[in-house]
Amino acid sequence: MKGDGSSLSAAKKFGPQYKNDIPKLLELWNKDQAVAKPFSWFTAVKEITENDYILSANTYSPYNGEEEMSHRDPKEILKEIEGDEKKLQSTLKEVKEKL
Numbered sequence: 531m532k533g534d535g536s537s538l539s540a541a542k543k544f545g546p547q548y549k550n551d552i553p554k555l556l557e558l559w560n561k562d563q564a565v566a567k568p569f570s571w572f573t574a575v576k577e578i579t580e581n582d583y584i585l586s587a588n589t590y591s592p593y594n595g596e597e598e599m600s601h602r603d604p605k606e607i608l609k610e611i612e613g614d615e616k617k618l619q620s621t622l623k624e625v626k627e628k629l
Contacts, residue, residue, distance in 0.1 A: 573590040581589055 571590070571592055577590065578585070
C-alpha cells in the first residue's frame with residue numbers, strides 16, 4: 531500500500547489529491563486476490579520476529595525498487611537548455627535595441 535488517502539504530514543489531511551490504495555485492496559480482497567502484485571504479499575512470522583516485530587511494509591516488500599524510472603539523455607537536456615538560452619539572448623537583444 532502506498533497511500534491511505536491522506537497527506538504524509540503530522541496534521542493528516544484527506545482528499546482526492548492524495549494517493550489512496552485502500553479501495554483497490556478491498557476490491558482484490560473481495561475477489562480472493564489478496565496477494566496481487568504489487569499491492570500485497572505474505573511474510574513469514576519468523577522473518578517478522580527476526581526483525582524485532584517491525585511492521586513497516588517496506589521492510590518486507592519483495593517489490594521495493596521495482597519501479598523503473600525513465601530519464602532523458604543528459605546531452606538532450608543540455609541541447610534544449612542551450613536552445614532556450616539562445617532564444618533568451620535573442621529576445622534580450624531585441625529588448626535592449628528597443629530601449
